[in-house]
Structure formats: structure tokens, C-alpha cells
Amino acid sequence: MLTTKRVRPAALAFVAGCLLAACSQDNSSNTPTTVTEVDLVLTNGKVLTVDDSFSIHDTVVVDDGLIVATGDSALAAQYRADETVDLGGKLLMPGFNDSHTHIRGRPLRYIELGGVSSIAEIQELIRDKVELIGEGEWITGYGWSEDELDEGRRPLRADLDAAAPNNPIILTRAGGHSAVVNSLALQLADVTLDTPQPDGGVIERGDDGELNGIIRERQGIVGSLVPDSTYDEIIASLEINLNALLELGITSITDASKTPADYEMFEELYANADLPLPRSALQFQWHDPEAILALNQRVGEGNEFLKPGPIKVFADGGFTGPAAFTLVPYLGQGEYRGYLNMGEGELVTLLNEIHDAGFQMGIHAIGDAAIVLVVNTLADTLERNPREDHRHYLNHFSMRPPDLTMELMSDHEIHITQQPNFTYTLEGRYSAYLDGWRLQHNNPLRSPMDHGITVAISSDILPIGPMVGIYAAVTRKGMTGTVYGPDEAITMEEAIRAYTLTGAYLNFDEEEKGSLEPGKFADMILLSDDLLTIDPERIMDVQVEKTWIGGELVYESSAI
Numbered sequence: 001m002l003t004t005k006r007v008r009p010a011a012l013a014f015v016a017g018c019l020l021a022a023c024s025q026d027n028s029s030n031t032p033t034t035v036t037e038v039d040l041v042l043t044n045g046k047v048l049t050v051d052d053s054f055s056i057h058d059t060v061v062v063d064d065g066l067i068v069a070t071g072d073s074a075l076a077a078q079y080r081a082d083e084t085v086d087l088g089g090k091l092l093m094p095g096f097n098d099s100h101t102h103i104r105g106r107p108l109r110y111i112e113l114g115g116v117s118s119i120a121e122i123q124e125l126i127r128d129k130v131e132l133i134g135e136g137e138w139i140t141g142y143g144w145s146e147d148e149l150d151e152g153r154r155p156l157r158a159d160l161d162a163a164a165p166n167n168p169i170i171l172t173r174a175g176g177h178s179a180v181v182n183s184l185a186l187q188l189a190d191v192t193l194d195t196p197q198p199d200g201g202v203i204e205r206g207d208d209g210e211l212n213g214i215i216r217e218r219q220g221i222v223g224s225l226v227p228d229s230t231y232d233e234i235i236a237s238l239e240i241n242l243n244a245l246l247e248l249g250i251t252s253i254t255d256a257s258k259t260p261a262d263y264e265m266f267e268e269l270y271a272n273a274d275l276p277l278p279r280s281a282l283q284f285q286w287h288d289p290e291a292i293l294a295l296n297q298r299v300g301e302g303n304e305f306l307k308p309g310p311i312k313v314f315a316d317g318g319f320t321g322p323a324a325f326t327l328v329p330y331l332g333q334g335e336y337r338g339y340l341n342m343g344e345g346e347l348v349t350l351l352n353e354i355h356d357a358g359f360q361m362g363i364h365a366i367g368d369a370a371i372v373l374v375v376n377t378l379a380d381t382l383e384r385n386p387r388e389d390h391r392h393y394l395n396h397f398s399m400r401p402p403d404l405t406m407e408l409m410s411d412h413e414i415h416i417t418q419q420p421n422f423t424y425t426l427e428g429r430y431s432a433y434l435d436g437w438r439l440q441h442n443n444p445l446r447s448p449m450d451h452g453i454t455v456a457i458s459s460d461i462l463p464i465g466p467m468v469g470i471y472a473a474v475t476r477k478g479m480t481g482t483v484y485g486p487d488e489a490i491t492m493e494e495a496i497r498a499y500t501l502t503g504a505y506l507n508f509d510e511e512e513k514g515s516l517e518p519g520k521f522a523d524m525i526l527l528s529d530d531l532l533t534i535d536p537e538r539i540m541d542v543q544v545e546k547t548w549i550g551g552e553l554v555y556e557s558s559a560i
Helices: 009-023 073-078 119-133 157-163 183-188 231-248 260-272 289-299 344-356 368-384 403-411 421-425 427-433 436-440 446-450 466-475 492-498 501-506 536-541
Strands: 036-043 046-048 059-063 066-071 079-086 091-094 096-101 110-112 139-144 169-173 178-181 202-205 211-216 250-258 279-285 306-314 361-365 393-396 415-418 455-457 524-527 544-549 552-556
Touching: 036 073, 059 073, 066 073, 073 079, 096 455, 096 501, 110 119, 119 139, 119 157, 157 178, 157 183, 157 211, 169 183, 183 211, 231 250, 231 260, 231 544, 231 552, 250 260, 250 306, 250 501, 260 279, 260 289, 260 306, 289 306, 306 344, 344 361, 344 368, 361 368, 368 393, 368 403, 403 446, 415 501, 421 427, 421 466, 455 466, 455 492, 455 501, 466 492, 466 536, 492 501
Parallel strands: 036 079, 046 091, 096 250, 110 139, 139 169, 250 279, 279 306, 306 361, 361 393, 393 415, 415 455
Antiparallel strands: 036 059, 059 066, 091 524, 169 178, 178 211, 202 211, 524 544, 544 552
């Protein structure tokens, strides 16, 4: 079971200060320096502290879950540790802080489609699921991408019908902004050629004029029919899925779409977990303000493993549809510019309401038009009702907006959590829908940083593994090897900081985690290769060999 006590920054500094004072005692003669007993010493490594100077040391000392000191190899002689780890010259750094992701528990009917390589493989997984749960039962899944399928196209209604005509099926595309359903699912949802197009979404037709099974942005018109999963199967799966993050070196997450009821499930899980879990902050959508306020009154700032995060707001749609709201029409789509998720007036009112209620916001804004609208609104809101250190931020920021918008962001300290991994995994979508300057500057990093905007890096599960995001951030390469806007690349140091300390900053946690500095949580990872010297083409091959949370070893690779 994981501890749930929360140690505040002042307490952390006090503990670290006491230990440092003890280890520096000397009688100003030849009397040996006092040796302090601690829990853990890791030495003979390349320790990236990710402090202001990006200092690199050899040794790190840990006690009671906190970093006590970092320094050269002589530091180890000042301590008597219960355990000493020889790092073998390898790179030790803070654990990744994924500041925008989605981790869910999954029911028995669910199929994991991330990484599938063909429609034929999807069909085989469907057949296996029918054999397991029987005919007539709903089948769900998530994670397919046409860019990764041998057939070079999306799975369609006919493909699903061929695999399981007697089970209703809905399979959501990676990114969550569209889905494919089969004929039985359409029939149960009473979706026909006569069904009006839903606001903010599209029910697609194929070249033959018939429904092809793809629904963009409003797949809930079918998905709402899927029976509720049992609490027990969801919480058991959630524990496994959260634990799996440790293998990726992710020691903290911000889950970007949860409810107060979900928070209660997380509370139960963290109180009774059999597996080690990362630290979590949960974002809530503003659907039930009273429930959110009641939860915040009950839990306050949470504890060191679980806390409420910012309020999530959806300004526009996603890019895979495409449905992100753009200033200029999409390539080859006539006058189509995507959608706002709600009317402009409603969005402006909502952002003002949440700010005035005293909450921090993480706002989904992908298209450049959505970004301009959100930033203009926040600037007006902050001028009307200033709030020191509000730390409002934009999730995604996938299309580069005008420079004036970035200047407003800098002036009003509006931050970003960006997913450079989209440049890699969504390359096919960007190439299909964007051209010229817009295509080259997808998922910009250098330009907002140069404007003085604070930028964190996160995954949004496309994919979750941080190495893809780091690779794309420093190389600007897509899956084909094409380089997009090399002027938007950042350095490895900047990428590491954005994926660790800056992610903690977005949750007001920079005094507690995100770097290996005295008084902070000893959340650390040991890597197979040195990110600072490796050939950039090998970044995605780098493996996490060990993960520690609070100085406790919570993952060790079997390959060591």
C-alpha cells in the first residue's frame, strides 16, 4: 500500500536542511566528519539534477523518500546507507512528469489497438474477443491509426462486419476524436442515411453514398449505448494501467478528463493498491461545479500521491477528424475550418466563470483559431480580474498561432503543455490537411519558448512513451523521417526539463518534484543510454532500466 501523507515544501526543506547540517559537522581538527545514516546512496553515475544550471553530478543521497544531497563521488563517504547502488556510469534523471495524459481502467469487452499493424490484425482481435465474451455483447477498443496500418487506410464498417456481424462494435481512433462502428451498432443507435449531421461532428459516407461506419467527434451517439462496466473490473484494470507507466519512467501524471466520482475511485485504489503507482493529479470538466467544489473542500490539496488538478475545458475538436478550429480552411476541404466545441459566447462565459471561481484551467485548444480565441479571452479575463500566479495553460497548442497571440500569452503568463510526439505519430493527418507554413510549424516548441512562454511536454497517449516526444522535439521528424520546421526544434536539455520540472510547475509542484534537488521527492529513473550524447536517431531505443518513487525501487527491467 502506498503512503498518503503529504509533506509540504517547508517540511521538505527542514528535513533536508537538518540532514545537510548533520553531515557537515566538523570539530575543526583532525576529527573525522560525522557520518550520517540514510536510506539510499546512488553513486558512480551521470546524475542530471535538472536544477537551474542543469548541473550534472556523480552521486545522489536519499533519506525518508527525499533527496538529501547531490555531488561528486566523495559525497558517498559522508553517509552510511542501508543500500548503496552503483549506477555503472549510466544516466540518472528525474522521473518523467506527463502533464497531459489519459489513463483509464478497461472492461472485459475492450481491445487495446495501440500498435496494431493491419486491419487484418484488428479483425483477428475482434474474433478472439467474440470467442471470449460471446455473440451479442458489445466490443469496444481504442488506439488504431490508419498511418500505422499496412493497408494504408482506416478500418471501416464492412471490415468490422466481416469479423463479427452479430456483436455491436465501436473502435475509437488514437486521439479519441473519431471512431469506426459496425452495422449492428449503427442499427442499435438508429443511425441511418436520414440521420441529421450532429452539431460539431460528422457521420461519414463512403464513395458509394452509404454510411462507412466512421463518426467524427460525436461518436457518443453510438458509444452511449455501450453498457456500463462494473466498478470492480474498471478499478482492477486501472491499477494495472497506472503501474505500467513506471516501466516508461513516468513517475507523475496529470489525467486530463476525470470526474469527482473518478477521483473517489482513485482514492480507493491508492489506499489499497497492491502495485506501486505514479503520483496523479486529476483534471475535472466543469459539468458539475457543486460536486467539484465539495470535493475540493473535502480533500484540499490532496496528498503526495493524489490531488485535484486544474479544470479541463474543451475549446475545439481534435485533429484526426479533422475538427480543430482553424483560421484558414483545411487543405482540400473547401471552406471547412473545423469546429468550436461550443458557441463562442458560451466558451467566453465558461472561461470567465471558472477563473472567477478561483480555479486554474487547462484548456484544450488545438487549431490556431481556437488558440487565438482562448488567449484573447484569457487576456481580457485577467485584465478584468487579475490573479497572481494563476498558471492557466493550453493543452496541445498544435497549430502555431500569430506572433501577437504568443506575445499576449507571454504578457499574461499563459502556459502550454505540448505534445511533440504528434509531429511523429500524426504526420499523415497533418500532411493530409495542412500545407506550407502551417504544416512545417505543427506542434511548435521553439517559437513559443522564444516568446517567453513556459512550455511543458506531455504525451496525450499518442503514444504514452516519453521517448517518442523527446525524439520529435529535438529532431522534428515524422514517421517517414521527414523533417518539419527544423526552426521549431529544441535542445535535449530543454526537452528533458519540459518533460520533468515544467510539468511539475504546471501543477504548482515544482518545490516538491521534477528535479533531483535537496528536499524534493526522490522520483528518479535510470536509463540504458545517455540522452545527452546519444545519436538522436536512437532516442526511441532508449530503455528505462530502473524507476524509483520516493526512493523506493518500483520498477526494474528484466533485461538488466
